[in-house]
Amino acid sequence: MDEITDGLYVGSSMAETDKDKLTDSMAETDKDKLTECKITHILTVASHYPPSYPSAFTYKTISIDDLPNENIIQYFPECNQFISDALSAGGRVLVHCMAGQSRSAAVVAAYLMQKDRLTAEQALHLVKERRPQIHPNDGFREQLELYCDLNYDVTVDKPLYRLFLIGHSAEHFKEYGSVQPVAAGADPGMQQQGLPTQRLVRCKKCRRALVTETNILDHQAGVGQVAFSYNKRSANGVDTPHAFPQNRACSSLFVEPMEWMEGVKEGLVENKIVCPKCLAKLGAYSWAGAQCSCGKWITPSFQIHRNRVDEVRQR
Numbered sequence: 001m002d003e004i005t006d007g008l009y010v011g012s013s014m015a016e017t018d019k020d021k022l023t024d025s026m027a028e029t030d031k032d033k034l035t036e037c038k039i040t041h042i043l044t045v046a047s048h049y050p051p052s053y054p055s056a057f058t059y060k061t062i063s064i065d066d067l068p069n070e071n072i073i074q075y076f077p078e079c080n081q082f083i084s085d086a087l088s089a090g091g092r093v094l095v096h097c098m099a100g101q102s103r104s105a106a107v108v109a110a111y112l113m114q115k116d117r118l119t120a121e122q123a124l125h126l127v128k129e130r131r132p133q134i135h136p137n138d139g140f141r142e143q144l145e146l147y148c149d150l151n152y153d154v155t156v157d158k159p160l161y162r163l164f165l166i167g168h169s170a171e172h173f174k175e176y177g178s179v180q181p182v183a184a185g186a187d188p189g190m191q192q193q194g195l196p197t198q199r200l201v202r203c204k205k206c207r208r209a210l211v212t213e214t215n216i217l218d219h220q221a222g223v224g225q226v227a228f229s230y231n232k233r234s235a236n237g238v239d240t241p242h243a244f245p246q247n248r249a250c251s252s253l254f255v256e257p258m259e260w261m262e263g264v265k266e267g268l269v270e271n272k273i274v275c276p277k278c279l280a281k282l283g284a285y286s287w288a289g290a291q292c293s294c295g296k297w298i299t300p301s302f303q304i305h306r307n308r309v310d311e312v313r314q315r
């Protein structure tokens, strides 16, 4: 195990394992080593890994596999809290996974990022200086970058995080054929205060507000496929100014799943999209995707026909 910053260590499973289970070559990183480094807290970032010394250390376990499509970013806030609580109480923390290369390194990088407002690259560089073998998988690296773009605030209020979750759910659907619960966009028709200054899409028939610009997912007209995933281009949420003009050629708007859409919360694979007020038919959605009039395949597709709505600029 290696000390990354004062009192914060990254290690493999061997760093935490009971000495009796170890071969001679591994024995240097047993409980004596933990005691020698005055470790008080252990953060395990691995699945099926029960604590070896539950009475000797304060443990926290995050059950996650080292796979690029695992959502590790959702755990950053609680991991950061555990680490900072331990350190500020004068404790010393070991963060470990199996190899001490991907999961634990990602978690410690996220902690450094939030603490010192670092980019993913800066934080990984710091970890690597002390532990050269670290190598978070590509999905975790992307999520560290997303973490920076989210300003270290992982909440479903952020359009960018919802975009990541939609991509995540689409991957899950492709692989398992079932729909995960999804964080739907807030209903602009239910907002008490005036809507923010941005473009708004209303039902043509009853003028009810349906989506705002932040809910619209841009795509370039043409052939090919679009799978929605986290994308730096749309960082900071409202930064999709091209959504309207670029999609003039397309007969539909593609939006994120919205709270008011029937079947979204229930996990239906596909359904009609109707106006929540007048029940006018607006479009349809499908987690398997659909083709836009411009030829592009969009996955998943939450499609509102433009001739059923008015696009207005809110003052």
Ligand SMILES: [Zn+2]
Pocket: 219, 220, 221, 222, 249, 250, 251, 292, 293, 294, 295, 296
């Ligand atoms: Zn299109």
Ligand SMILES: [Zn+2]
Pocket: 203, 204, 205, 206, 207, 208, 275, 276, 277, 278, 279, 280
């Ligand atoms: Zn309506």
